[in-house]
Amino acid sequence: MRRERKKIRERGKLKLSRMFQKFEAGEKVAVVREISLKTSIPKRMQGRTGIIYKKRGNCYVVQIMDNNQEKKYIIHPIHLKRIKNLK
Numbered sequence: 001m002r003r004e005r006k007k008i009r010e011r012g013k014l015k016l017s018r019m020f021q022k023f024e025a026g027e028k029v030a031v032v033r034e035i036s037l038k039t040s041i042p043k044r045m046q047g048r049t050g051i052i053y054k055k056r057g058n059c060y061v062v063q064i065m066d067n068n069q070e071k072k073y074i075i076h077p078i079h080l081k082r083i084k085n086l087k
Contacts, residue, residue, distance in 0.1 A: 023060055030048070031050065048066075060080065061073070
């Protein structure tokens, strides 16, 4: 089993701008797990894209298609990355 690692210059750092980022309902996001934090996000969700459904407390409910089924996950914003729409 291979462990996930951070790059050497990113070790020990938690970006506060990622922790406090704001999203609106309908925005597209990618799930990028913060390895240094304990999470309940399954490994297979890493890199998946979804749509913000609503905000719940400090976290967001994200709709993700998983094997032709629409699933909703509650994810903290430190694990989310905004996807810019190309027009």
